[in-house]
Amino acid sequence: MAKTEEGVEIHKMGAWSPGPGCHGGCGVEVYVKDGKVIKVEGDKDHPWYNGRLCPRCLAMTQYMYHEDRLKYPLKRVGERGEGKWERISWDEAFDICETRMNELKEKYGPETMVFSQGTGRDVGGMLTLLAYSYGSPNWTMWGLSGHSCFTPQLAGGYVTQGEFTFPDAAQCLKERYKDPEWTPPKVTVSWASTLNRGCVDHYWSGFWFNDLMKQGTKLIVIDPRCTWEATRAALWLQPRPGTDGALALAFLNVIINEDLVDKEFVDKWCYGFDKLAERVQQYPPEWAEEITWVPKEKIIKAARMIGENSPASIEIGRPVEGNPDGTTVIMAIHQIIAITGNLDIPGGNLICRPAYQVTTYPYSTEEVIQLYGEDLHKKLSEKRIGADKYPLVKSFRAWAQEDVLIEAMETDKPYPIRGMWIQANNPLANQAQDTKRHYEAGKKLEFNVVVDTFMTPTAQLLADIVLPAGAFPEKDSVYCIGGPLNVIKKVVQVEECKSDWEIVFTLAKRFNPERVPWKDVKEMLDDRMQPSGYTFDQLAEKGWDLAPKGHPCGSTPYRRYESGLLRKDKKPGFRTPTGRVELYCTSYEKWGLDPLPSYKEITPESPITTPEIWKDYPLIMMTGRRSPVLFHSEHRQIPWLRECDPDPLVEINPDTASEKGIVTGDWVLIEGTMGKFKRKAKVTPIIHPKMIMVPHAWWLPETEGASPNNYGIWDLNCNQTIPMGHQDKSGFGGGPISGMLVRISKA
Template sequence: MARDEVKVCGCHLCWHQCEVRLHVEDGILKHVTGNPNGVTGGGYGCERLAGVPEFHYSSKRLNHPRKRVGKRGSGRWERVTWEEALDDIAARLLAIREESGPEALAKLGGTIHGPADWASWRFFNQWGSPNSFNTGKDCGQANTIVECTMYGWDSLGVAPMPGKSRNIVLWGSNPPESAAVKWNSIRACQDRGARLIVVDPRFSEAASYADLWLQPRPATDGALGWGVIHILIEEGLYDKEFVERWCTGFDQVTEKAKKYSPERVSKITGVPVGKILRFARAYADGPTNYVWSLSGCHYGNGAGYAAVYTQAVIRAITGNIDREGGNPMTGPLPNQVDWYNAMGWDLLVEHLEHSDRDSVTANRFPVCSKASLTRINGAIKKAWGQGYGCPLYFLYPSSRGIYDAIRYGEPYPIRALFIHAGNPLVTLAGARDCYEALKKVDLLVGMDFFMTPSMALCDYVLPAASWIERPHTMLYWGVSATAIAYEQPLPALYERKDDYWLWKELAHRVGLPYEWPDTLESMYDLILRPSGRTHAQVANSSQYYFESDTGREFERYAKEGRGFGTASGKCELAPSALAACGLDPVPDYVEPPQSRSRTPELAREYPLTLISGSRVRPYWHTSYRELSSLRWRHELPETQMHPETARAFGIVNGDTVLVETPLGSVRQRACVTTAIAPDVVHAEAFWYYPEQPAEDPYLFGVWDSNINAIIPDDYDVCDFAGDHPYRGLLCRIRKAETPLDFERPVFNEFD
């Protein structure tokens, strides 16, 4: 008789971590469903769950450590033991540290293993390197820096509240594709009478549900933000009591807003004056929840700063910060979780204080430097009792800086690089620069689920255990209001290891003199010490999670003399920490780095505006194209264009097209639609083809359709924090001479 079991855990097919049930028969995972009794997800189960058994048992999974034996990128490997791999890696790291210092170690990381490769953060903090890069840089760094310098914590993590949120604003986001659980909350709010406002150059699925849709010219969001602020102030719609009692810098904001009349803003953005007025008036009629969006981090030099800044001011002066139904600040969980100290953030600060080195791009982006880290986090500690959960947001180097330090040794050499839970050749702009660096670095180590284009260039490729094969405490980068504990559902197959095990073993081998518990579960015990309970005790109890007072208490800045986590203790609308970095703390709108007005000569050759970076299900960034159970849903990348644009270039729906920028061209399939403006195209990101050859120069087709191969990462096009300009660049299109010739990929799974 078959023995059936149901294992409960948090799914990590994306970063939302919905609680799911694993249905296991005689030890074999058969299928996965949402858990209707779970803390997260509410029983929701997306289409990705159909791919979980294939993901777990796929013949394409990395199952044993591999060492490169041929030329880098040749596709020639030999199987080695974990001990052989780690001993060699550790010996080479020690030699590099002796010759070039601890800062010569860098990392390019992602999110899908955990989420967040937090164990590597812990290692880097103890090792003493500030050159730990995570895709969170392009996923929210600009937002986080502005919020933490203005409010002293972030405010974008909490979903709208049914029955409490009167308005919901989606500004450059499309949750049906990127954040389905939040979308469920948004729809529940609409059922309770909430109004939905969507700002998006595309008529997205979310926009089809909107009560008000604004379609700005891409990357002009900063001008739109200033126009909204102008109306709020001119019509007296702002929260006067909050502004007078708790804000500094309002006079500076008022003076600058005078320049941005609705009429001027309409000319810049293309949004009718009437819609700008309706947006501002509705926002003021709150509570209004601004749903987290990363689009403002993607507009490039000047345009990005104004976008995230004005949106943060709007949230503040309308009184929606730490307001029920608005944008609560989560704060830490100090009585249950010792995340901050367990990560060793202060160890890194101490190292930097005694070093003449900084992150490799601190001179180019001072807001991401050791001085900025100390300044911003010091103010946050005064209000919250401990630092921000992920202070690397105040330090992250730009990826281009890591590449240049590898290639040119400036400002000092980087010689060892880990690619951890990420795929930078596909996910990051400047893919050609990334490629050159990966080919040149002395030591390149990767750890992942599958052989990807980035893994294919490594010296060592290490097999990662997934969320199905390890215990977990959901901590969300240390900025979550909730911590949920789950036991390990199934044993790890083959020689797959959890990420913590890798860094713990390296820490022991290189002699780091700090506590590294033997297992991931015992590491969670360390993190949970303030609660007085072990990970297993929490996971096996009926109350298997911790919650902060977010959701029960609001306006905590006004209680117990806390104030805001800024230097003044106030909500700084002209953040002093930004001014200290040489930035205008009340930034004007600036055109994106490429546009008809800023670069007219380039626009004559490349007349269309390019958007990229939007999420497309069933994938999560670059993940899951190996899975035939999911790939059939969306086999090839698409470039959206308006029918007028398609006619002008002789393109019909389904044609293979070339999308071209000054850096080159990539091929995608044409999707002709009226959901986009005639002078704009949208190209899908994150594409490579697991069915193509692994060896260089193919690298799974990374140069064929990967839009990031033709998006620049030069310092002068990145925004104030070094984020990449994925949206608002210039391009042109034409019909390709040869079609994509692998339109029906064949996979042989479970063999």
């Protein structure tokens, strides 16, 4: 820690949520004076971002010292939704949680309690510690159909090549772009991934695309909405929402039929190429043009650009995995990467492992087992919601399946759900589809806890106890995904807030001291950091580290499958049943699923499946475009951020808007077959005339939180028009977050 002449301490650490609301990775310098954070800057010595920083992290002082921050534990004293709260002590809060949760356990069994997390933060690691210590297998992201955020991508990678991948932007190398082993891709594909929003979707920064373009990389953008990067791309494809699978199959068709395949890699390292080649014959570009609305010439051009240029890489955005057949689409994209010889090569798609194999948030089955042991992992599948129905849900990681869960909550089958722990998560404003259905189900529960940094619509409507969490400079933690191992350290105390780790640690230890053998959080982190050879304090001195060259969790040597670095038995090959990249998926075959990729129009509403609805609801609704200053439902109360993206918008094409007499700034009523909501118009030619874009997760913290207003969610939430229950046959990949049909009028 450095100290200036004015007595300001400068602490280097990793940034992660809470605060920026992000997926972490950056190195920052936190300036502290008189026990208060006065400034956050980027750390130029940190290789992930080299001193750059996003606006959300730059606004940390407004976030941490906001007058509306939750400052101490609260107990509900009125009815749920009445907005009446009483301040209580931490001891009382922990006592109430322990007593009430134990009562539920005795009455219904521990599986009665659901543990729901948001995205980002290290909260997945925390929730598993609490849930498994308490005894419940039901760890989930409540209401997100088919767990359609990153999990389909992880699962698709798991069954195809045993791991997930990200484009190689030298993120695992200390010297980054200067490392002689690295080379920029000739072509990279941004597939529905919003570049200028930084890390908001994944553990990969969008701005690395910028860095690559400056080094000569040609960009292909696939996005139904014209984005900034689409206007800078060598080629932009504008598919109809929900048809990415058809596009991927047509790419495979062209690459295989035009012999743009890396034969050596396919012969030596892939399984089932002939079967894949046969299957994709039914998916020529002409077929895909009709489905995707992308001209076949552009489909062929894109496929050739990927197939003829090596290295090439593909970054897969969230909307792709959110396709109703998301896992299948992801598998097809992984097949494109593999057969063109771009897997784990410099400038291709890197197999991605946690730094030094240190796990805080388990992303794979292996990591769940690493943290909790084989026996517990097996036991988790006995009662976990959805595990009996979906072999992939059962075999991959350990989520409860959300579409099955909401039915269980409504029917008490297979058993009653009576309580929920909701942490770093605001489902009723954010991810829960069919919002009212989830509200009704949540309202019936006997005991709910919300852990967050600000009061939210979800806390107001559902919580009995609300616990205040600390922002990242208020907690000790570790970041370990995608590249560096970063330490996050507590340098200030704000009000009575406790770190997410401390909260779950304290309670988990009360439920099951054997599962939580450590004295405190730091001792637990020391234990979990063991594979790195560092203790928490040792790495805190340094701030961060990357696994050295030759480590299986770094990126070099490249082509780790050749040297046996990927498999447990140290044999060359991949971590799959055949040891090869499975173009014909033997796991899917075993589970009775189609082992080869296919396309079916399974969106509940579309111009093709429901032409009669299309007549009355002639627009396709996309949701969820990212904002550089707002992370999902967060930051609406941070003045510096909100003024950069102030309104709950709907983006409409000028021709579509003028037909309805709508101009920018008008309030617009958006009606679907399930419900309606309002948004403010932004008329812009970046939107296709037959589509609209609705940014998600809007609520207005400046308005009344008590019912019936609930910070405006019932007026603004687009998820009221999006159903549950349309998940992929694998259980992952899900609801039509984009793709429902709507009509608009001036409100």
